[in-house]
Each structure stands twice: as structure tokens, then as C-alpha cells.
Amino acid sequence: MRLDRRGFIAFMGASAAGLSARPARAQSGRAPRADDDAMLFDATKCIGCKNCVHACADANGLPRESTSGLWHDPTDLNxxxxxxxxxxxxxxxxxxxxxxxxxxxxxxxxxxxxMIQALHKDENGVVVYDANRCIGCRYCQVACPFEVPKFQWGSNAAIIVKCEMCAHRVxxxxxxxxxExxxxxxxxxxxxxxxLADAHARIAAAPDRYEPSVYGEHEAGGTQVMYLSKKGVSFQELGLPALGPEAVPALSKKIQHTVYKGFIAPMAVYAGLVAAVFHARRKAPEAGGDA
Ligand code: SF4
Ligand code: SF4
Ligand code: SF4
Structure with missing residues (x-):
């Protein structure tokens, strides 16, 4: 079940006894499949041209960001x-x-x-975002072990921004x-x-060229974006966090248990957030893109 904003308000009127933190997999919207959509980045092939950065901005209706003109600009997701x-x-x-x-x-x-699945997995296993459901709580930002979701602070209709694997193009x-x-x-x-099979084949064919493992095969329970690194350059030197094989949603569950423990007060806060965000969104213009 996924709740839209109206459904969420109705949900808040239901009995508190019906609410509990559900398993992470159930909250993601679907079970994972081996052939879910994925990307593989091979650091031995990247020449740093940033064509992908500009294409990403164009495809998602975002500005080609450059505030300083420096090669490293921008220096982080935002x-x-x-x-x-x-x-x-x-x-x-x-x-x-x-x-x-x-x-x-x-x-x-x-x-x-x-809690209302504004972020959820689509039919291809891609984590997509529905701004119409989002109430701006930003728990996703706290929970993400890769510090990916960013919040648009400057807008009345603030939303979370992150890669959705170009689901609209797919x-x-x-x-x-x-x-592309x-x-x-x-x-x-x-x-x-x-x-994943391709990545391991590359390592086997050229062990002097690659680090011997595929980042994302097991880290944080596995990811659908995976990395190969140059021999002698660790994944941590590339800025990828050292994570064990356990999925991270345990932290999310902890957040949920903390929030839900008092139920009535958080629901009152959320009711206010829903109303405020809905009011702001109705005034805000739509974003563009190549959809
Ligand atoms: S487009 Fe992006 S990933 Fe491809 S070589 Fe250029 S910088 Fe690297
Ligand atoms: S990196 Fe994982 S936890 Fe973070 S936003 Fe993407 S799918 Fe969610
Ligand atoms: S898949 Fe993600 S990173 Fe690549 S262009 Fe699309 S939104 Fe950008």
C-alpha cells in the first residue's frame, strides 16, 4: 500500500494501534530481483570529461551548475x-x-x-521519488548511508532531489x-x-588493472549502482564508505520507532506539515526536463 497526501491524512485519523514500523523491504514497495535495473561505473575508463554531469542536468530539467568555473565545481551532490x-x-x-x-x-x-513512501522502488527496482507525497520531513537524508538525498531549501515547495536512474527516460x-x-x-x-557478471569478468581478465572486488556487490546489502576501481586505488579513496554486508534500514527503523513512540504528537506535527506543504505546492511552478 502506498499513501498519497489525502490517504495519509485519512491514515492519521485511524487508530494508533494500527501503526507500527514495518520491515524495510515491505516499505520499499517491492522485493528485489537479480535483473533489476543497474549501472556499472568503471574508473579505469573514465576520462573526467563530465559529459555525464551536463547530460544529467539537461535530462532532469536542472541548471548546468557552475559557480566558480573550476573543474571540481560542483564538489558535492546538491x-x-x-x-x-x-x-x-x-x-x-x-x-x-x-x-x-x-x-x-x-x-x-x-x-x-x-513513512508515506514518497521514496519507493518502482517496477524496475529503481528508487524513485514522488514529490506529491513528500511532506519534507527529510528523514531520508538522515537515513541514507551515502548522503545522497538533498533538500531544496530555497523553494516554497521544497522537495528532495536525487538521481532516479532517469526513470522517465527508461x-x-x-x-x-x-x-548514453x-x-x-x-x-x-x-x-x-x-x-555484476561483466564486472567480475573484467577483473578476471585484467587483474593488474583492477581492484579485486566490485563495490556495491555486498556493501549495505548490495546496491544497483556498482563500481570498479583502478588497481591500487581503494574504494574509500574514491569516497565510497566502508560498509558491511548488512542492509542499513535498521537505522531507519530506529528513526521510525523513535518518531512513532509518541504517535499523537508526531501525527499532529505531520498533519501541519502536510497542510503547509500542500498549500505551498499548489502555488509552485512545475520543473522541466526531457521527459
Ligand atoms: S561522461 Fe562521465 S563517466 Fe563518462 S568518461 Fe566522461 S566524466 Fe567519466
Ligand atoms: S543511496 Fe540508497 S539509501 Fe541513499 S538515497 Fe539512494 S537508494 Fe536511498
Ligand atoms: S541515471 Fe541518475 S546520474 Fe545518470 S543522468 Fe539519470 S539522474 Fe543523472
């Missing part, structure tokens, strides 16, 4: 940038580029934290914009099981 390319430079001359966007976790902490039979424009195929799109 409310107007769903995809960035960062550069690692070691003291010993090692260097690598790395792409950052939502990891599309197999069991996402963000969907587990989102629905049209196109691939994600970043994968990459001149070296450093980032590719396909079913997770096939991309």
Missing part, C-alpha cells in the same frame, strides 16, 4: 545536481575519477525511513542520460546480474 564527477589524487601520483549519484540500494534506508525506451553520452562507456546501464 539540490540542483544529481550527478557529479570527482577526482582523487594521491600523494604518490595515483589519480582516478569517480562518479557519484544515488546508489539505488537493494534494500534502501531512505525508503524505510520515508519508461520511453531510452537509457539513462549519463550512460559517456564517450568511453565508463558508465553503463543494464540488468544488475549481467553488469
Amino acid at each position: 539540490a540542483e545536481t544529481k550527478n557529479i564527477i570527482m577526482q582523487f589524487r594521491g600523494d604518490d601520483g595515483r589519480q582516478s575519477f569517480v562518479k557519484r549519484q544515488c546508489m539505488h540500494c537493494i534494500e534502501p534506508a531512505c525508503t524505510a525511513a520515508c 519508461a520511453d525506451g531510452r537509457e539513462p542520460a549519463c550512460c 553520452v559517456c564517450p568511453t562507456h565508463a558508465v553503463i546501464y543494464g540488468p544488475r546480474d549481467q553488469l
Whole structure:
């Protein structure tokens, strides 16, 4: 079951006894499949051209962000940038580029934290966002182990911004914009099981070229965006957090249990948030994109 804003208000009127923190997988909206949509980034192929950054902005109706003109600009994901390319430079001359966007976790902490499932998995296993459901609580930001969701502070109709694996393009039979424009195929799109097999085949074929594991195969319960790194450059040097194989939604459940413990007070707060956000949204213009 997913609740829209009206359903949520009705839900708040229901008995408190009916509300409890549900398992993370149930909250994500669907069970994972081996062939869910995925992306593979191969750091040995990336030349740092940032075509993917610009294509991502164009595809999502966002500005091509540059405030300083520096190569590193922007330096982090933000409310107007769903995809960035960062550069690692070691003291010993090692260097690598790395792409950052939502990891599309197999069991996402963000969907587990989102009590009305504004963030949820679509039919392809992609973590998508419904601004019409979002009440701006930003629990997803707290829960995400990769610090991906960003909040539009400057808008009356503030929303969460993150990569949705170009679900609007995929629905049209196109691939994600970043994968389409990459001149070296450093980032590719396909079913997770096939991309994972491809990644391991690359490592086996060139063990002197690659780090021996695939980031995202197991980390945080597995992610649908996976990485290969250059031999001698660790995933942590690329800014990817060291995470165990357990899915992270436990933190989300903790948030939910904390919030729901008092039930009446949070529901009153949420009722106010729903009303305020709904009022603001009705005044706000729609965002553009290549949909
Ligand atoms: S990386 Fe963060 S925002 Fe993306 S699916 Fe995982 S928990 Fe959600
Ligand atoms: S899949 Fe789409 S939204 Fe995500 S990083 Fe690539 S271009 Fe941007
Ligand atoms: S378009 Fe491809 S090669 Fe260029 S920065 Fe993006 S991932 Fe790297």
C-alpha cells in the first residue's frame, strides 16, 4: 500500500494501534530481483570529461551548475545536481575519477525511513521519488548511508532531489542520460546480474588493472549502482564508505520507532506539515526536463 497526501491524512485519523514500523523491504514497495535495473561505473575508463554531469542536468530539467568555473565545481551532490564527477589524487601520483549519484540500494534506508513512501522502488527496482507525497520531513537524508538525498531549501515547495536512474527516460525506451553520452562507456546501464557478471569478468581478465572486488556487490546489502576501481586505488579513496554486508534500514527503523513512540504528537506535527506543504505546492511552478 502506498499513501498519497489525502490517504495519509485519512491514515492519521485511524487508530494508533494500527501503526507500527514495518520491515524495510515491505516499505520499499517491492522485493528485489537479480535483473533489476543497474549501472556499472568503471574508473579505469573514465576520462573526467563530465559529459555525464551536463547530460544529467539537461535530462532532469536542472541548471548546468557552475559557480566558480573550476573543474571540481560542483564538489558535492546538491539540490540542483544529481550527478557529479570527482577526482582523487594521491600523494604518490595515483589519480582516478569517480562518479557519484544515488546508489539505488537493494534494500534502501531512505525508503524505510520515508513513512508515506514518497521514496519507493518502482517496477524496475529503481528508487524513485514522488514529490506529491513528500511532506519534507527529510528523514531520508538522515537515513541514507551515502548522503545522497538533498533538500531544496530555497523553494516554497521544497522537495528532495536525487538521481532516479532517469526513470522517465527508461519508461520511453531510452537509457539513462549519463550512460548514453559517456564517450568511453565508463558508465553503463543494464540488468544488475549481467553488469555484476561483466564486472567480475573484467577483473578476471585484467587483474593488474583492477581492484579485486566490485563495490556495491555486498556493501549495505548490495546496491544497483556498482563500481570498479583502478588497481591500487581503494574504494574509500574514491569516497565510497566502508560498509558491511548488512542492509542499513535498521537505522531507519530506529528513526521510525523513535518518531512513532509518541504517535499523537508526531501525527499532529505531520498533519501541519502536510497542510503547509500542500498549500505551498499548489502555488509552485512545475520543473522541466526531457521527459
Ligand atoms: S543511496 Fe541513499 S538515497 Fe539512494 S537508494 Fe540508497 S539509501 Fe536511498
Ligand atoms: S541515471 Fe539519470 S539522474 Fe541518475 S546520474 Fe545518470 S543522468 Fe543523472
Ligand atoms: S561522461 Fe563518462 S568518461 Fe566522461 S566524466 Fe562521465 S563517466 Fe567519466
